[in-house]
Amino acid sequence: MDLNLLAQALVSGILAAGLYALVSVGLALAIGVIGIVNFAHGEFFMIGAFLAYQLFVSFGIDPVWSLLLVAPALGLIGALIYTSTIRFVLKAPELNQMLLTFGIGIILTNMALLIWGGDPRTIAGIAYRSIGYQVGGVSIGLVPLASFVISFTLVLGLYWMLARTPIGRAMRAVAQNRTGAALVGLEVNRVYLVAFALSAALAGIGGVMIAVIQSPTPGVGLAFTLKAFAIVVVAGLGNIRGVLFASLFVAISESLVATLVPNGDTLRNAVFFAIIFAVLVWRSRRVA
Amino acid sequence: MSAPAAASRAEARRGPFPWDLLGVVVLAIIAAFTPDLLRFVFDRASVSYLSIASNALSLAILALSWDMLARTGNLSLAHAAFYGAGAYTTALLVKHADVPLWLGIPLGGVVAVAFALLLGSFTLRLRGIYFAIATLAFAEVLKSVVHHAPTDFAGGNAGMNVPALFRPVFIAGEMERWEVAYMRNEAYFYVYAGLLVATVLASILLQRSRLRHAMTAMRTNEEVAGVMGVRATRVKLLAFTLSSAFVGMLGAVEAHRVGSVLPEQSFSVATTVLALVTPIFGGLYTTLGPIVGAFGLSSVQELLRRTFADGYLIGYGVVLVLTILFMPRGVVGTLGTFFRRRRKGAQR
Amino acid sequence: MLHIARRLIVLVAALALGVTTAQGVTIGVLSPLTGGSAGTGLAQRAGFELALQEINAAGGVLGEPLRIIVEDTQANPAVGLAAFEKLMTEDDVEFIAGGFSSGVTLALIESFRTFQPIVMWIGGAVSGIGIDGFDGIEELIGEEEWFFHVHPWDYHNVEAATAFVADTGVQTVTLLHEDSAFGGPGSAGAQALLEDAGLTVPLREAFTSTLLGGTGDFRAAIAKAAATNADMLYWIGYDSDVVPLTSQIRELNYRPQHIFGAPPGWPSEFAAAPEAQCVTGLIGFMPNLPTPEAQAFTRAYVDLHGAEPDNYMAALAYANLWAYADAINAAGTTDQAAVIAELQTGTFRSPIGDWSFQPSIIAKHQGFTTDLWLVFQYQNGVREIVWPLEKATAPLVSCR
Secondary structure: OOHHHHHHHHHHHHHHHHHHHHHHHHHHHHHHHHOOOOOOHHHHHHHHHHHHHHHHHHHOOOHHHHHHHHHHHHHHHHHHHHHHOHHHHOOOOHHHHHHHHHHHHHHHHHHHHHHHOOOOOOOOOOOHHHOEEEEOOEEEEHHHHHHHHHHHHHHHHHHHHHHHOHHHHHHHHHHHOHHHHHHOOOOHHHHHHHHHHHHHHHHHHHHHHHHHHOOOOOOOOHHHHHHHHHHHHHHOOOOHHHHHHHHHHHHHHHHHHHHHOOOHHHHHHHHHHHHHHHHHHHHHHHHO | OOHHHHHHHHHHHHOOOOHHHHHHHHHHHHHHHHHHHHHHHHHHHHHHHHHHHHHHHHHHHHHHHHHHHHOOOOOOOOHHHHHHHHHHHHHHHHHHOOOOHHHHHHHHHHHHHHHHHHHHHHOOOOOHHHHHHHHHHHHHHHHHHHHHOOHHHHOHHHOEEOOOOOOOOOOEOOEOHHHHHHHHHHHHHHHHHHHHHHHHHHHHHHHHOOHHHHHHHHHHOHHHHHHOOOOHHHHHHHHHHHHHHHHHHHHHHHHHHHOEEOHHHHOOHHHHHHHHHHHHHHOOOOOHHHHHHHHHHHHHHHHHHHHOOOOHHHHHHHHHHHHHHHOOOHHHHHHHHHHHHHHHHHHO | OHHHHHHHHHHHHHHHHOOOOOOOOEEEEEEOOOOOOHHHHHHHHHHHHHHHHHHHHOOOEOOEOOEEEEEEOOOOHHHHHHHHHHHHHOOOOOEEEEOOOHHHHHHHHHHHHHHOOEEEEOOOOOOOOOOOOOOOHHHHHOOOOOEEEOOOOHHHHHHHHHHHHHHHOOOEEEEEEEOOOOHHHHHHHHHHHHHHOOOEEEEEEEEOOHHHOOOOOOHHHHHHHHHHOOOEEEEEOOHHHHHHHHHHHHHOOOOOOEEEEOOOOOOHHHHHOHHHOOEEEEEOOOOOOOOHHHHHHHHHHHHHHOOOOOOOHHHHHHHHHHHHHHHHHHHOOOOHHHHHHHHHHOOEOOOOOOEOOEOOOOOOOEOOOHHHOEEEEEEOOEEEEEEOHHHOOOOOOOOO
16 A cells, blocks of 8 residues: 555545534534534534525625624524524423424525525635645645634634633533523523524534535535534533544544545445444443 | 222223224224225325325334334434335345245344344443434444445445335226226235334334333433333333334335335435434324324425425425424324313313 | 215315316426435426427417426435326326436336326436346336437446547546446446447546535545546546535646546536636536527526526426427327327427437437537636537647
8 A cells, every 4th residue: 555645544534524523513512502402503504505605606705704704694593593493492302302403404405495406506716625735745635724723723712712701601501500500690591592603603614614615505514414413422412622532533534444445435434433333332331 | 889989990900991902993994995985085096195195104104113212212313224124125035035025024124123133232321312323323334334235235336126016917998007006006005004003003012011111211211210120121122123123114115115225215314314203293102193293294295395386395394393392292292281181171 | 876976075175176177288297306306306397497488489289388297206216106196197197207316217117117108208317237137227118118218328428428538548547436326337337338448447436425425525535546647537426526526636636637527417607616627527418509409598598597507407308398399299189109109200309409219228219319418628617518529619628
């Protein structure tokens, strides 16, 4: 096996972890703080991707700048969805939350289909999508590198926010004990609202990244959502730093198998979910 | 001795009146007459309505079988795996063994159970969302294994053909073409209905047995249930077995009906999602809820697609959202409470 | 007595469902309008709508306005089956059009055979020829008189693509393909034909399409392709794979002479993307084809729908409905044998040019074949036709 190929596999894997962490971190917040299993999270990516596309087509805004618009827009959409629906099912069983958010997901998908059609859309005039820096026979893609940096910055920023800021401490408090937090005078509902809006905004950023890398379609979010759920759960609910390590581990494993095994790209999902399964089962046995 | 006391003692001896079993009998009788009734009323259009009804029955089996496992508090996202295992079993039998076509259906159930027990034994100690994601991961891995199995064994990316279970022959001059389609759809309808009745019976027996309380206890708190003497492992594996057996058979039947198996088609995440959405909509942890959910959702979708050319699924999503907001315990759960309250109110 | 009761019930049901007895000819259309294949289905519907408008403006069919009823298959076999039976038994149509997805088509063949309407089917290209132990659509249809297939079969696609590859003069070709019933058998067929033509195929590698659960990171597969240093990278995937594949090829600094793709469609705005430069692709129809038919179709399409026909399925659907209208009008009746005879012998209009039905390897009526395909190349933001030479608008240029 060519050493260059191996080195490339490692680099591609490490950088791919950035996107995985980016799509997972918003979900980690929703599940970890609010305890809501949001089946519509993938549709938030999709809306984010289409908004970035529309801003580019209508106003020529580069995705780099539309990040600044799409994230708050998704935050607003998230806040609206939270106030109109989610807050009514906070105390309901998990399964009710799933049905509700699944229904919201269907509505969003099919609205996107009405607005943008089913054909893949393209953000065309950006040169940086194809740029790779050649370092000793290995290529470092600008977009993967940027998404890696953005995602790790966001994750660390979120970690810092949860640890150090008043709203972050409030989030951790309600995550640990809802009633206790209410008793000490926290406005639980408002904390949840902020957390959910933040989660949606993070999904918006993930969506912009997806729009840069691929073509937005109404179904673009699904593959990422399944993986994001798995990463969040393996990382441990609400463990923001764990998301980074889990993303790195699965992304590097995927990349190595995809490179070293013939037709390995088609084994990516198998490798990913086999790791998830093994970790969950192994951990459940070790604890007991 | 007063009469009511005697009656209640008699009831204690015989047990309460088995309304649920009577319901099964009624359901079976209705199912038995449905094709003829549809044909009597709608003539050739009965062909189309039978297909729609079969799709609804299929959804009901999917939903009710999923619910049986959910009663133990375990939210499985592996239903597509059992469905696909059943579908591929019958396809493999057709391809590699010279056995009667129908044999693939029970064997599809058996193979699905084997996979369920494998999955169940690995995930015994997992709870809540950890269990859910582990089962999802299992289903995705199984899909990939089937996809990558040698092509001459399981068809690989092109899948496999699966011959139809029923092939009524058209005899010119004696019948019309649509009557052939009617005969085929009637036959499939009865297979689906029979499978649903079997699933319902299993569900009712589960509900009537002491396992019901064990399951409810596990759902509420598995540790406490263990202390109370519930053998959680056994109950869980039994629920896995029942749940997967019926959906495995369903997968096999459906493979014959649609004529092919493909990894993406047979192990679709959409199958898993429908399996859990339907009982939540209809009412969880009951026999009636998933069935009502299946017929309710099928009707809603069919009505919407016949009314709106575009975006009919938006309406479908709205129905789901409104249902869970205003009927948090599903259609059956909420209506049941409503009627019980009214009855109590009337007695007062 | 029973008879009267039955009629009464039917009447009430008909009133309740809002059924009206339709005058004139009705054609039933099956297309995926929701779900992952919605892009293709909606393109088909747009093509049908345009043809319908034109047909009715020109006097309709048999002197009455033509009607179409479009049913959504969701690209789901069981849903497609119910939709077909609705068209046959509730709407009483005698002609079926549309069609996409081999899974749905395989599910429908049994029922097609039962009802035996005339089926003029656009999609479902998996012939099955060349796949051992698997019966594809052409093999299952056999020599049925009532079946007319519009889109080329998979072997036509591969034949056209490999003919182009051989004409470019490249010596080595690396194949990347998505791994479903579309790209798997297609790439195996392509490899065999290329090797027959004396070319070397150092690598044939599969990837998971973004349409089927992939997340669009194709770097591992591309890095392996780059290591072969083949003259051409030939890929078979879906339209949503175009952007990630072409950009990652550049990112990984792979510079083959040609990057040639054969997805079912190309994202419309892609032409303006920098990574599109010098990419070549197989396509059935382009809005800027310099023929009068194509220009007229594109103009009319823009008038009706406000955008250019991105997806060539729109052109095929348009051809599909016009063939029905012309054949039924020529027959002067909806009698099946007469219409089949007209379809067998007639020449029909299409945005691609005149077309007719000829036997293919097994089936009796095949519309477009190898000749449908063009190869275009993105040259400075414009799609130039570069193959076949007699239709070329510009010479093929190398990427190097």
